[in-house]
Amino acid sequence: MCCVRFKVYRPAICKKATIAGWNKDYKPGPYPKTEKEREAAAKKYYLLPEEYKPYADNGLGYGDYPKVGGGLGVEFKDNYYPYDYPEIKRNFNEPISADHDLYSEDRYSQPDYPRYSKSYYMLCFAGVMGGCLALYYWLEDKKMYRPVAAKQYPADGVKHYTFER
Secondary structure, three states: OOHHHHOOOOOOOOOOOOOOOOHHHHOOOOOOOOHHHHHHHHHHOOOOOOOOOEOOOOOOOOOOOEOOOOOEOHHHOOOOOOOOEOOOOEOOOOOOOOOHHHOOOOOOOEOOOOOOOHHHHHHHHHHHHHHHHHHHHHOOOOOOOOOOOOOOOOOOOOOOOOOOO
């Protein structure tokens, strides 16, 4: 019985076989100061030493955790890629950014780069609104109404319908 198939964490049967582990497994170590510590940290996070770049040691407590890309949310990952965990679009032992909780599918996600610049969008908005305003003032004296003619009777002063006997 494998715990990956049933997604149950059983440490006696398989160690670190599911995405849910113990908190101590995710706790970062101290910031690497030597090249040997840096290589050990890269191996710990399943990265090549060339790819491994830790966060700056500025007291935030990231320690040796790798600084991987971030910013684009999970919804920008390929939907058709065969992920190990397709429900969260993640592979086994894939390093994630330290603020990954901000970029899940039910949270805020920094969108992909916009197609046009913000100044272009503002110029288009001002152009459309200015065009509507110009049409409004240009057509202000040309009122629109429902074209209804006056009531037509057979002759002036003659009753058209009579309901008398």
